[in-house]
Amino acid sequence: xxxxxxxxxxxxxxxxxxxxxxxxxxxxxxxxxxxxxxxxxxxxxxxxxxxxxxxxxxxxxxxxxxxxxxxxxxxxxxxxxxxxxxxxxxxxxxxxxxxxxxxxxxxxxxxxxxxxxxxxxxxxxxxxxxxxxxxxxxxxxxxxxxxxxxxxxxxxxxxxxxxxxxxxxxxxxxxxxxxxxxxxxxxxxxxxxxxxxxxxxxxxxxxxxxxxxxxxxxxxxxxxxxxxxxxxxxxxxxxxxxxxxxxxxxxxxxxxxxxxxxxxxxxxxxxxxxxxxxxxxxxxxx
Amino acid sequence: xxxxxxxxxxxxxxxxxxxxxxxxxxxxxxxxxxxxxxxxxxxxxxxxxxxxxxxxxxxxxxxxxxxxxxxxxxxxxxxxxxxxxxxx
Numbered sequence: 001x002x003x004x005x006x007x008x009x010x011x012x013x014x015x016x017x018x019x020x021x022x023x024x025x026x027x028x029x030x031x032x033x034x035x036x037x038x039x040x041x042x043x044x045x046x047x048x049x050x051x052x053x054x055x056x057x058x059x060x061x062x063x064x065x066x067x068x069x070x071x072x073x074x075x076x077x078x079x080x081x082x083x084x085x086x087x088x089x090x091x092x093x094x095x096x097x098x099x100x101x102x103x104x105x106x107x108x109x110x111x112x113x114x115x116x117x118x119x120x121x122x123x124x125x126x127x128x129x130x131x132x133x134x135x136x137x138x139x140x141x142x143x144x145x146x147x148x149x150x151x152x153x154x155x156x157x158x159x160x161x162x163x164x165x166x167x168x169x170x171x172x173x174x175x176x177x178x179x180x181x182x183x184x185x186x187x188x189x190x191x192x193x194x195x196x197x198x199x200x201x202x203x204x205x206x207x208x209x210x211x212x213x214x215x216x217x218x219x220x221x222x223x224x225x226x227x228x229x230x231x232x233x234x235x236x237x238x239x240x241x242x243x244x245x246x247x248x249x250x251x252x253x254x255x256x257x258x259x260x261x262x263x264x265x266x267x268x269x270x271x272x273x274x275x276x277x278x279x280x281x282x283x284x285x286x
Numbered sequence: 287x288x289x290x291x292x293x294x295x296x297x298x299x300x301x302x303x304x305x306x307x308x309x310x311x312x313x314x315x316x317x318x319x320x321x322x323x324x325x326x327x328x329x330x331x332x333x334x335x336x337x338x339x340x341x342x343x344x345x346x347x348x349x350x351x352x353x354x355x356x357x358x359x360x361x362x363x364x365x366x367x368x369x370x371x372x373x374x
Contacts, residue, residue: 038299045296048365052358056329148298202360207316207330216331217356220367224298 018252025245032238057195070163085174086121093244151227177235292363306342
């Protein structure tokens with residue numbers, strides 16, 4: 001049986017931990033709010049971009065000659081580039097573990113392909129550095145506050161590799177924010193681009209040939225896809241951390257309660273023992 | 287027929303303008319184009335310059351500086367996708 005001092009020490013330590021987890025939960029809640037704002041702010045652009053692209057694709061009546069537009073060329077997937085979007089920090093429950101497991105599964109599902117990983121976030125880098133998966137690039141420290149320029153740089157790299165035919169497909173895997181309680185794991189192919197459908201068939205006046213327009217639009221579509229994946233991941237990360245820290249705070253509370261009860265029992269029995277000793281000592285004297 | 291245009295100007299990280307306007311003038315790579323209600327569908331690329339629009343109803347002209355990007359005109363709505371833009 002642990003001594004009273006030991007129990008008291010445990011209680012204090014659990015309470016301290018609880019304070020930390022509580023603070024982390026608050027911080028995550030605030031950060032989640034900001035992350036949601038940013039994700040919402042990028043939505044109009046992404047929506048309009050999809051709209052314009054689908055209209056253009058429909059108006060062009062399907063692109064007959066993708067030779068001119070390398071980003072639409074579908075090739076056999078022999079060399080795949082996988083972009084893994086994780087967080088820089090841990091303590092977010094199963095957030096990163098689930099994602100890394102899913103990317104591992106993705107790699108297993110494509111045994112014939114030569115897969116390279118581009119990691120966004122420290123967790124992905126650390127994970128793949130310990131495995132025999134070739135890493136083509138790593139981006140640490142950009143996921144905390146995703147900037148469009150960062151997404152653009154990654155997109156430029158992918159587009160370059162793809163148009164030089166050094167890779168045959170680019171997939172991005174990341175968490176997508178659904179609600180505070182849950183997020184979805186999504187794997188998307190971003191290259192070659194699958195043109196969004198459902199555009200209205202309208203005779204547009206083109207100031208430039210449609211091919212030229214597409215040539216300029218497609219890279220931006222890749223950029224915004226990566227940017228959105230990053231924003232979604234950040235939201236999901238903070239939501240996951242919030243949930244995890246909430247659970248941790250609750251567990252710490254329960255533990256502290258149990259320990260306090262234990263402490264009282266121990267104290268009471270110590271007093272009782274002492275009393276019996278005194279009483280029996282007095283009885284022996286008389 | 288509606289006599290206003292719905293103008294939306296967005297960059298990747300925010301929506302700058304989302305309002306009913308009566309006229310838009312914007313800097314395309316081929317030169318400035320003016321858009322009034324009832325304009326034919328059009329798609330073009332944007333150059334560096336100042337986009338000017340007149341809010342519907344009373345109101346003075348407003349300017350937005352845009353760098354490169356795209357513009358789509360369709361059914362009295364103008365969508366501007368700018369790489370970067372700033373209201374001035």
